[in-house]
Amino acid sequence: MFNINFEFNIKIQISVWLLQLSASDVFAGVVVLRKWIAGGVCRSLVRLDGKTVLVTGANTGIGKETCRDLAGRGARVVMACRDLPRAERAAEEIRRSTGNGNVVIRHLDLASIYSVTQFAKDFLGSEDRLDILINNAGVMMCPRWITEDGFETQMAVNHLGHFLLTNLLLPMLKSSAPSRVINVSSIAHQGGHIDFDDLFFSRKTYSPLESYRQSKLANVLFTRELARRLRG
DSSP states (O other), X not given: OHHHHHHHHHHHHHHHHHHHHHHHHHHHHHHHHHHHHHOOOOOOXXXXXXXXXXXXXXXXXXXXXXXXXXXXXXXXXEEEESOHHHHHHHHHHHHHHHOXXXXXXXXXXXXXXXXHHHHHHHXXXXXXXXXXXXXXXXXXXXXXXXXXXXXXXXXXXIIIHHHHXXXXXXXXXXXXXXXXXXXXOOGGGGGOOOOTTSTTOSSSOOOHHXXXXXXXXXXXXXXXXXXXXXXX
C-alpha cells in the first residue's frame, strides 16, 4: 500500500512540475514574442545638434520613425521620398511632435538613375555637410516591373539606386567626418544568391522572393566592401 501511494504521489508531483514548467515556458515565450513585436528601444541620450542626416524612404514605417527620433535629438533631417505630398504630411507631423522645424523634404525616385543623379547634384549644391546617410527605402515582393533604365525594380530600388546615391554623396560624407553610412537590409539576405549572369531575371522565371533576397544580399555585400575601402 505504501509503495502504491508513494508512486502515485511521485507521479502527481512530476505531473505538477511538468505543468508548472510548461506554463513557465509559455509565459517566457509570450514575453519574448511581445518584446520582438514591440521592437528594440534606443536608450541613448546623444544629441545631434548641428548634424545633418539624410534618410531615404522617410515618409512611412522605419524611415519615418527614424526621422522622428533624429529630429528629437536636434538634427537637421532631410527626408528623401518619391511621394512628396505624403512626405510633407509626415514631415509636418514630425515637426509638431518634436518641436524641430529643421525637417525638410526632397524628391528622390531610387528607380531612376536621372532622379538619383539630380538629387545628389541638388543636395551637394545646397547643403554644406552630411553626417549620416541612412539608405532605408525599399520595395518588397513586387511583380517583375522594369525601370526606365531597364533594371528589375527590386534590385534597382533596394540596391542600385542606393549604391549610386552613396557614391555620389561620398565626397561630402568624407568632408563631414566622422560620418556614417547606414544600409538597412533584412534577414532575407541569408537565403539570397546573386546571379550575375541574369541579374534582372531576363531569362529565368521571375520570383519576387528570390529577387528580394538577391537585393538584400547586395545591400550586405555593398556595406562590407564600402567599409573595407573606407578603412583604407
